[in-house]
Amino acid sequence: MLRDSEVEALRSSFPILEQKTYLYNCSQGALSSEVESGFADYLRSWRTSSAPWDEWMGMYERLRTAFARFINAEPDEIAIVNSASGGINPIASALSFDDRPKVVMSEFEFPTMGHVWLAQRPRGARVQFLEGVGDTMPVEAYDRAVDERTRVVPVTQLSFLNGFRSDVEAITTIAHDRGALVFLDGYQDCGTRPIDVKALDVDFFVTGTLKYLLGPPGLAFLYVKRELIETLTPTMSSWFSQRNVFAFDTQHLDLAPSAQRFENGAPPIPSIYGALPALDLLSRVGLQNVAAQIERVSRTFLDGVHALGIASKTPDSSVGPLVVLRAHDPAAALARLTARGVVVSTRKDGVRFAFHVYNDIADVHRALNVLEEIPDLMVSA
Ligand SMILES: Cc1ncc(COP(=O)(O)O)c(C=O)c1O
Numbered sequence: 001m002l003r004d005s006e007v008e009a010l011r012s013s014f015p016i017l018e019q020k021t022y023l024y025n026c027s028q029g030a031l032s033s034e035v036e037s038g039f040a041d042y043l044r045s046w047r048t049s050s051a052p053w054d055e056w057m058g059m060y061e062r063l064r065t066a067f068a069r070f071i072n073a074e075p076d077e078i079a080i081v082n083s084a085s086g087g088i089n090p091i092a093s094a095l096s097f098d099d100r101p102k103v104v105m106s107e108f109e110f111p112t113m114g115h116v117w118l119a120q121r122p123r124g125a126r127v128q129f130l131e132g133v134g135d136t137m138p139v140e141a142y143d144r145a146v147d148e149r150t151r152v153v154p155v156t157q158l159s160f161l162n163g164f165r166s167d168v169e170a171i172t173t174i175a176h177d178r179g180a181l182v183f184l185d186g187y188q189d190c191g192t193r194p195i196d197v198k199a200l201d202v203d204f205f206v207t208g209t210l211k212y213l214l215g216p217p218g219l220a221f222l223y224v225k226r227e228l229i230e231t232l233t234p235t236m237s238s239w240f241s242q243r244n245v246f247a248f249d250t251q252h253l254d255l256a257p258s259a260q261r262f263e264n265g266a267p268p269i270p271s272i273y274g275a276l277p278a279l280d281l282l283s284r285v286g287l288q289n290v291a292a293q294i295e296r297v298s299r300t301f302l303d304g305v306h307a308l309g310i311a312s313k314t315p316d317s318s319v320g321p322l323v324v325l326r327a328h329d330p331a332a333a334l335a336r337l338t339a340r341g342v343v344v345s346t347r348k349d350g351v352r353f354a355f356h357v358y359n360d361i362a363d364v365h366r367a368l369n370v371l372e373e374i375p376d377l378m379v380s381a
Contacts, residue, residue, distance in 0.1 A: 026354035042273035087222030097124035163314030
C-alpha cells in the first residue's frame with residue numbers, strides 16, 4: 001500500500017493532475033513525464049540515426065519482453081499489434097466454425113468484440129449474446145449457453161459500460177470443460193492490478209496501451225497460449241508475420257512459429273517508445289500497490305455516491321477501477337463535471353468515473369462535491 005506522500009510524489013510525474021481531477025482513465029490514461037521523454041527519445045533516434053530501424057527493432061523486442069513479463073507469459077506468446085481489434089481479428093480468421101459454430105459472449109462486451117465475431121458469420125460463426133441481469137452477468141448464463149458446439153467464449157474482464165467484473169476463472173472452467181476456447185479482453189483492467197494469464201488459464205488475451213497502461217494510442221498486445229500458436233493459421237498476414245521478417249521472400253508464406261504470426265505489417269514505433277516507460281513506471285510502483293490505491297479511492301467514491309443516494313450501475317462487488325453512475329441526462333452531467341475540472345466520460349445512460357494509482361482522496365471529494373450539486377441530473381438509488 002502506498003503512503004499518501006508516495007502518491008503525492010507520483011502525481012508530480014503527471015502534469016495534468018495540477019489542473020484537472022483526472023478520472024478519464026477508462027478512455028485514456030494521463031500523460032507522464034516519463035512517457036513524454038520516451039517520445040523525445042523516438043524523435044532523437046529518427047533525427048540522429050543513419051539506420052533507425054535497427055534501433056527501433058530493438059525497442060520492439062524489448063517491449064515484447066517487458067509486456068510478457070507484465071502478464072506472466074513468454075515473449076514468443078506475444079504479438080504486438082495496432083489495436084485490440086488488430087489482435088482479435090487474426091485469431092477469428094484462423095478458427096474453424098465447421099463443427100463448433102457458436103461464439104458465446106456477454107452483452108457487456110466492448111463493441112469491437114461483437115463486430116469481429118459477427119463478421120465471421122459468412123465463415124459459419126453463430127454469435128450468441130448473453131443478456132445481463134440488470135448490470136450483472138451471472139456465470140450461470142455462460143453455463144446455460146456454452147456447449148460442445150461452442151468454439152470460443154470472448155470475455156471482457158471488466159465492462160466498459162458498467163464496470164462489472166467478470167468471473168474469469170469460473171467462465172474459463174465452464175468453457176474448457178466443454179472444449180471451448182476463452183478470449184479475455186483485459187483492456188479495462190490491465191495496468192490496475194497484477195495479472196497472470198497462466199494462472200487464469202485463458203487461451204487468448206488482448207489489451208492495449210492507451211488506458212490503464214498509461215501509454216499512447218496505436219499499440220496493443222495479443223497473448224496466445226504457447227500450445228495453440230502453431231495450430232492456428234491466420235488468413236490475414238503480412239511480412240511481419242513471417243519466420244524471418246527480413247527475408248524479403250515475396251513468393252513464400254513461412255509463418256513465424258511464435259505469436260508474431262498474428263502481427264500485421266510494420267509495428268507502431270512511436271507508440272512503442274511511448275509505451276515502454278509507461279510499463280516501467282507501473283512495474284516500478286508495483287501492481288499490488290496500484291491495485292490497493294485504486295481500491296481505496298474507488299471504494300471511498302462509491303461510499304460517497306451511496307451517501308448522496310445516487311444510483312450506481314457498478315455492483316459493489318466489482319471493486320474499481322471503473323465506477324459508472326446512472327444519469328437522467330448524462331450529457332448535462334458531463335458538462336457540469338467538465339466545467340468544474342473533473343474529467344470523466346459517458347456511455348449510454350452512465351457517467352464513468354475511472355480511477356488510477358495517481359488519484360487521491362482529494363480527487364474523490366472534488367468529484368463528489370460536483371455530484372452533490374446536480375441531483376436532478378442523476379438517477380436516485
Ligand atoms: C474493453 C475494450 N476492448 C477494446 C477496446 C478498444 O479496441 P481497439 O483497440 O480495437 O480500438 C476498448 C476501448 O477502446 C475497450 O474498452
